[in-house]
Amino acid sequence: MAKYSIQVNNKTHEVDALEDMPLLWVLRDILGLRGTKFGCGRALCGACTVHLNGTAVRSCSLPVSAVGDGKITTIEGLAxxxxxxxxxxxxxxxxxxxxxxxxxxxxxxxxxxxxxxxxxxxxxxxxxxxxxxxxxxxxxxxxxxxxxxxx
Amino acid sequence: MKIPASFDGKTDASSTEIFKASRRDFLKIGGLFSGGLALGVSLFSCNEKGEKTATLAPNVYLTISSAGDITLIAHRSEMGQGIRTSLPLVIADELGADWSKVKIVQAEGDEKKYGNQNTDGSFSIRMFYKPMREAGATARLLLLQAAANRWKVSVTECDTQNSQVIHTTSGKKLDFGELVEEAQKLPVPAAANIKLKDPGRFTMIGKATPIVDLHDIVSGQAVFGIDAFAEGMKIAVIKRCPVVGGSVKSFDDKKALAVPGVLKVIPIKGPGLPATLSKPLSGVAVIAENTWAAIKGRDLLEVQWDLGPNATYSSAEDIARLTKEVARAGTVRRNRGDFAAAKAGAKKVIEHTYIAPYLAHATLEPPCALAVVKDGRCEVWACTQNPQGARDILAETLGIPVDKVKINITLLGGAFGRKSKPDFMLEAALLAKESGLPVKVQWTREDDLHHDYFHALSVQRVVATLDAQNKLTGWNHHIAYPSISATEDQSVVQPSDGELGLGATDFPYQVPAIRIETHDAPAHLRIGWLRSVRNIPQAFAVATMMDEVAEARGVDPVANALELLGEDRNLTFEQEMGKGKYPNYGESITDYPWEVARMKAVIQRVAKEAGWGKKLPKGSGLGFAAHKSFLTYVACIVEVRVEAGNKIVIPHVHYAVDCGTAVNTDRIRSQFEGGAQFSASLALKSAITVKNGQVEQNNFDGYQLIRMPESPKEIHVHIMENQAKPTGIGEPPVPPFTPALCNAIYAATGKRIYTLPIDLKG
Structure with missing residues (x-):
């Protein structure tokens, strides 16, 4: 387990997670942002799409350790x-x-x-x-x- | 315990009663009511004399508060068909309500309170349209009476509109909210005094109404099964035996328990064989603080399996065996005339075998359920189509009374029949009980594709005979596929009457000799029902063969279908099958006859709208198919263009549909748009194969669905206007699309399709 500081919808969150935990589960299980959905776990369906610095990424296949100081936007923060x-x-x-x-x-x-x-x-x-x-x-x-x- | 498929038996509603609900009733359903007018609507079954044969069961509650807020309880599961919108709008229309003041509340699963909630078989609208109208009309009459009393005028001078009662002669108006206390004191009018709206005055029925959950969905606030949450909730992910009927021999959980966040490892006892529709599969569950830890832990489990007798099963070998099987004589299930004589006297015999694979539902939301088991009670939150069936099975499994089990229904992220089964809810309840924790069971995509209740593979052989005058003289349809019933009872090796009644035994064409035969096909997987069920392979065989028959006769396929349907009349099938052998989707054939005129009308309409007969460039073609299912008449024309490299492009799809009274035209259109895409997936992409008893596809790379670039481009839905009893639209779009596409491919390329999914290279 490690601590990560991630920026989601213009807020900084401190999370304690396994380094390979996909961003999807950080959002859903730790931060309670459940608008982002799980569909396949392998970037094959797009249900988990969020933005990383404005680019669409599949959060089910992006480990939290790879997010760094990138800005995450979820459906809750789109508008x-x-x-x-x-x-x-x-x-x-x-x-x-x-x-x-x-x-x-x-x-x-x-x-x-x-x-x-x-x-x-x-x-x-x-x-x-x-x-x-x-x-x-x-x-x-x-x-x-x-x-x-x-x- | 059996979970019935609604196409396989009698649906149970036949009359309605409306009553004033008490405050106590509303407290019981969550304290929604704090004053005003409150009505309950009951459906009950009755015998042929109209006497009640079952206890009253209030299905729907309607309340109007003194502030004018209208609350309707939605008692059917929402899975994308729009039922949370379409049934309430019927009440609102009859009532004359301001739709913007209507709030929809989802009912929990409770048969005593809500009657049948099993949301499948395309029958919500069919079953509840009339009771909803009566509920709205009753509430309206009470409000009219209250206003008339206050104004000292006759009720006949009053009308409702926009949640107001209007005195038509003077123009005086009163808001519903101002009248509810008085209306609540009035006796409920007798059914005979309830006057339903003249259809010409409908404000919502027959028009397009956006779904009520629209904003929640697009803003990410909608709550699906996966979003259910309880304080202290843990997540379970399960390693299930890869072969149906197998079981856990032993397991080592050391590595799993070493994953940070993993809390417990708990084995689940399986049913062996039969797999049943009401027991979870044998497996080992990992319970963790979060989903990722549970998935990691599950993947690190080391399990020794006893794979059981299905471990040698291969779907490819099964298809080869069934192909030989259908070439023989089978069990005759419908017979007209003398097919052998027709064949002996034929000038031309056309004979083909049609093969279709297993399919998985692949709902984008995989199965999931949250359960809390505490103090002799069980509460579940789940994306379920059949909350009551699940409630009974949960009570039985946990050994507690049914009234100690509460089922909360979330939105369903797709269902298509998969979420009729309670297995995932049972897993959650058993693990919650065993661990003493609130547990959400999360299926992964791999779990979903490996352990579905599959749409069965199918092998069918059709023989059509033509005489010297090019008349179709004989039709012989051989059918083999594992039956849904086999999942409950392994001795069942032939299709049920219900399964055959989905597009095989209800073959509607005028042919002097018809023989429909079935063959043994034991089940080796859990078999379930998928959107439109056996209509899929049966329409594929029947409607593509009809295209060949038309060609052999030298007749245009549309003209051929119209000619062979014959004179306008109502068809019955029982005399050629035996009494009680044709289920007609659970409805009496007197109430819902097979009307040739309506089928011909949708065929003529679709031909006109699609420009049937028009010239298309080389490599393009039009294909036609007509298929009635779930009591709804559908005809379909697909335009296809086959480009270099056998790339299939579908620029246009035309559907004509007669579903009786159209309730919400936008949801009829959307179901047909989606139905074409659903059918396109199975026609062009999807197949589940099995080797050594184990499903070979793991995720959406192996089990493919249609994606936007290859999806049918423009889907035109032509809705017939009539005031016949409304019938469902969830499933009927699926069956005719695939054969129409196959026929279009033939028109474009000269290649006939006998195997799904379509492979033009093969």
Missing amino acids: ENGDHPLQQAWEKLVVPQCGYCQTGQIMNAAALLQSNPHPSEDEIEGAMQGNLCRCGTYNRIKAAILSVATA
Whole structure:
């Protein structure tokens, strides 16, 4: 066990964890930030996506010891009141079905738009292919991203 | 104890009673009610004379407070189908409520209070649409009466709108909240006096209503099973026997216990064989302070297994054996005319064997449950489709009365039938009891894929015969797959009537000779039901063969289906199967007939909307399939483009659906959009294979699901408008998509598909 000081949603947290504990479990089990979901544990589904210095990362496969002084943003910290333009678009188009994968989808899409504010449909598909949705909301996800990208 | 699948028996609701609920009732369900109007709605079963045959069981509670807040109890599990929205909106519409003032509260699992809560079989709307309307209309009439009394006018001059009663002649208005105390004092009107809204006046039914959990979901606040939390909670991860029926011989937990954070290691006794639907698998659990320590500890366990009799099982060998099996004569389950004679007199015989693999549910939220067992009580928080079934089994397993078990239902991060089973809840309860700690059992993805209740593999052979006039004279369908019932009783080696009634024995086409035969297929895994169940392999075989029949007859596939459906009439199947052999999804065929006219109408609609018959460039094609399931009529046309390297692109999917009265059109559309994607996964990607009794896929690299770039692009859903009784939409989108896709691939490439998942290279 070791102590780590990590920055999550603009706050510094001291956590006591095994060095190989994935950030996902630090967020969920230690910090109580449960909006980030567990889906596969091997960076194959994207349900656990958070931002590290603005880039989308799979928190299930990022050991806490590798976070360093990087800035972590989770769905809880994406926007005050949950009103990021993508979250609003998700609500407008009623994207979710069960909703389980959607926080990961939104975090992935937010990082995409940060690096490429006006992606084409192909670019969206390419960027979102790591995020699985078993309910099959892909077309609404794409439409929601496009609505923000072209706004 | 058996957990029934709802397609396999009679559903139990047939009448409604509405009553005033007492304050005590509400205290019992969590003290939500502090004054105002409160109604309970009961469903009860009755005999043919309409006499009650079962105790009253209040299903739903509706309250309106003096502040005008409306609270509705949602008693069905939400797994993405939108039921927490679609049933309450029916009440709100009848009531004339302001939807923004309606709050939805999830019920706990309790049969006495809420009646049937087993959320599967696409039957929530089918079963509860009418009672919800009656509840809303009853509350409305009480409020109208209260206002009419106050204004000293006739009830007929009053109406409700936006949570107000309006005196239509004078324009006077009163808020619901101002009337509730008086309304609560009035006697509940007799059912005969309740007037339901004229459908032309619906404000929400038949329109699109966003789901109530939308903001919580997109902001990360929604509570799923994995998010359940109790003070002092520990996490358990379990190493289960890799072969069904095997057990723990011995284990060494030294390395596991050395992991910082690991607290205890506890073995779990398994059922052996049969695996059953109500017992956890044999294994060893690691309980730790957090999930990561539990996973690490579990991976370091050294377990010696007695793998049991399934340790030599191979799914590839099973498919080879069943392929030989279906080539023989089987047990006849439906017979019309003389198929042997039809074959003997045929000018052309088309014969193919259709193979489909095991599938895993792969809900994105793996199974998980939190349990606290203390002072002779057990409380569970879980993503469960069947809280009552679980409650009974938990009580039995723990040896405590049912009323000492409380089941709290979270949102379900996908379910598709997997979360009907209580095994993960049982694990949590047993470990909580044994350890004396609040325990959350967390399945990993590997656990989920290795130890699912699998959708069974299937081998089916269809023989179609044509005479000299190109008339379809004979249809012979041979079927072999392990039955769901075998998980409970290993002596079951043939499909049940319920399983066959999902798209095989209800073959609707007019063919002079029909013979449907089944074959022995013992189970070697835990077999369960997956979204639309046996409709998947049965529609695959039937609807792709129908495409070949059309081609052989020289008739367009859509015209072929319309012609072979024949005259508008209601179909029955029992006379060719035996009395009671056709379950009709648990409904009487008189109440829910198989209506040829409705099937023809969805076929005609989808053909028109999709531009059936239009010219497409080389390498592109349209494919058609029609399939009724769960009493909902669906026709589907898929457009496919096969690009270099056999890359399959699906630019358009058209569905026409007749589910009777459309309740929430947005959720109908979303279920069809998602149903196409779900079907695309199994058509193009997914397969579970088994070697040495063990599942070979570990995670989403081996068990693949459709991803955004390869997913069907535009899914157009055309909803038939009618006022027939509403039927479900969760499962019916899945079956016709896959055969329509296969038929489209044939139109595009000339290659027929007989094995799933589709492999154009093979």
